[in-house]
Amino acid sequence: MEFKDYYKIMGVGRNATQDEIKRAYRQLARKYHPDVSKERDAEVRFKEVGEAYEALKDPEKRAAYDRLGAQWKNGQEFQPPPDWNEGFEFSGGGFTGQGQGHGGAEFSEFFEQLFGRAAAGGAGFTGRHHGRASGAGFHAQGADRHARVLIDLEDAYHGTTRTIVLHVPEMDAGGQVTVREQKLNVNIPQGVRAGQQIRLSGQGSPGIGQGRAGDLYLEIEFRPHAIYRVEQRDVLLDLPLAPWEAALGATVAVPTPGGGVELKIPPGSATGAKLRLKGRGIPGAKTTAVAGDFYVVLQIVLPPATDEAGKAVYLALAKQFGGFNPRAKLDAVPNEKPAAEMGTRQRATENKAASAEHRPGA
Amino acid sequence: MRLDGVILDELTHLSLADLCRACATHAERILALVDEGILTPEEVPPHGWRFTGQQLRRAQMALRLQNDLGVNLAGAALAVQLIEERNALREQLQRLDVEKRRIEIEIHDFL
Numbered sequence: 065m066e067f068k069d070y071y072k073i074m075g076v077g078r079n080a081t082q083d084e085i086k087r088a089y090r091q092l093a094r095k096y097h098p099d100v101s102k103e104r105d106a107e108v109r110f111k112e113v114g115e116a117y118e119a120l121k122d123p124e125k126r127a128a129y130d131r132l133g134a135q136w137k138n139g140q141e142f143q144p145p146p147d148w149n150e151g152f153e154f155s156g157g158g159f160t161g162q163g164q165g166h167g168g169a170e171f172s173e174f175f176e177q178l179f180g181r182a183a184a185g186g187a188g189f190t191g192r193h194h195g196r197a198s199g200a201g202f203h204a205q206g207a208d209r210h211a212r213v214l215i216d217l218e219d220a221y222h223g224t225t226r227t228i229v230l231h232v233p234e235m236d237a238g239g240q241v242t243v244r245e246q247k248l249n250v251n252i253p254q255g256v257r258a259g260q261q262i263r264l265s266g267q268g269s270p271g272i273g274q275g276r277a278g279d280l281y282l283e284i285e286f287r288p289h290a291i292y293r294v295e296q297r298d299v300l301l302d303l304p305l306a307p308w309e310a311a312l313g314a315t316v317a318v319p320t321p322g323g324g325v326e327l328k329i330p331p332g333s334a335t336g337a338k339l340r341l342k343g344r345g346i347p348g349a350k351t352t353a354v355a356g357d358f359y360v361v362l363q364i365v366l367p368p369a370t371d372e373a374g375k376a377v378y379l380a381l382a383k384q385f386g387g388f389n390p391r392a393k394l395d396a397v398p399n400e401k402p403a404a405e406m407g408t409r410q411r412a413t414e415n416k417a418a419s420a421e422h423r424p425g426a
Numbered sequence: 427m428r429l430d431g432v433i434l435d436e437l438t439h440l441s442l443a444d445l446c447r448a449c450a451t452h453a454e455r456i457l458a459l460v461d462e463g464i465l466t467p468e469e470v471p472p473h474g475w476r477f478t479g480q481q482l483r484r485a486q487m488a489l490r491l492q493n494d495l496g497v498n499l500a501g502a503a504l505a506v507q508l509i510e511e512r513n514a515l516r517e518q519l520q521r522l523d524v525e526k527r528r529i530e531i532e533i534h535d536f537l
Binding site for chain 2: 090093094097098099100102110205208225248249250251252253255256257259260261262263264265267278279280282288293295302349350352353
């Protein structure tokens with residue numbers, strides 16, 4: 065069993081006051097709350113902090129914990145001495161679950177060895193709401209579980225399967241808590257989008273008594289794609305074009321996550337122009353759902369004029385389009401206003417200089 | 427065995443009872459979330475409410491924040507709103523980062 069340095073976890077000294085411990089807990093809870101934090105291990109940290117606070121906020125538990133001594137390091141192999149809690153009263157209930165659902169109330173083996181076992185369930189990610197839940201006839205819904213799933217954009221087009229590995233704490237026949245790996249094969253349906261949740265009913269933690277099992281929530285995340293960008297259900301692609309393709313029009317092979325298409329580029333297309341392929345974004349998840357669109361954003365790429373023949377072509381272009389002004393828009397911006405402003409400012413400084421000169425004479 | 431899940435999106439329809447069950451809470455707490463404007467269910471005649479999958483998520487988030495951090499209802503409403511705004515901004519920032527990298531490469535090639 066690993067020793068838990070609750071003071072270190074809370075970031076406070078061993079001589080911290082109860083108020084300081086409470087403040088540290090509040091700050092860390094806000095920081096690591098899984099709804100607030102985007103850090104991958106937020107849930108683990110949040111539970112760790114909750115456990116540390118559970119031990120330190122109660123003066124009796126804290127005093128007993130302190131008696132173990134300051135020589136222990138976090139993570140060190142540890143067995144409590146047989147008489148360690150002599151004279152303290154805290155064993156038994158007190159932090160049992162209400163069956164509200166989220167996250168479960170699994171404390172570490174270390175905590176449970178010292179202070180007794182917390183019931184599963186409970187509200188929120190802390191999974192702990194006060195109330196006596198033990199005893200006969202008690203039923204509670206099992207805790208929901210949450211996991212993130214990373215998929216490719218293409219998977220959202222076709223659907224895929226993923227193996228989700230969950231770490232499930234379990235009590236064995238001897239009352240020891242062990243962590244079991246549970247593997248679930250899950251179908252990821254087509255039409256999922258980043259940030260959405262998939263709910264698997266009854267795949268959360270088992271219920272207590274006749275309470276039903278919790279649910280498993282999978283949050284979908286897309287792996288960043290090399291060529292596509294995703295905006296909600298629309299997918300965008302930058303499509304490079306040769307100048308003549310843009311000027312004269314062309315039919316170009318364009319990849320989409322749903323398969324390649326032949327796209328007609330209209331003559332006279334400009335860089336930045338968007339061509340929409342309706343319904344070729346992320347497909348609808350249900351028959352009633354609208355599929356997203358696929359946008360092709362045109363980018364004109366110039367062939368480099370590295371040799372004489374190449375340069376001659378650009379020279380011929382220049383001669384042919386002698387009257388073409390690519391900066392017509394810049395020239396159209398009226399120039400008077402900034403100049404006038406500059407004039408006033410100049411005058412103002414001149415005035416200042418004049419008055420400064422004037423003062424010594426006065 | 428392969429498990430099938432349900433995508434919780436704006437087309438997922440949940441009744442008040444569904445929502446209570448999924449959040450493992452009482453109707454009173456859901457009503458309080460509606461009163462606070464955290465949830466805006468669609469009215470279904472004669473006297474029903476219809477929630478979406480996105481609203482289920484908001485409800486769960488608001489309840490967790492209340493239970494775990496001890497914020498009150500108004501505080502949870504504000505937090506949910508700010509968290510959603512922050513997530514949207516974060517996504518936008520990611521998109522702009524990609525764009526920025528692309529432009530930087532272009533400029534580099536040009537120079």
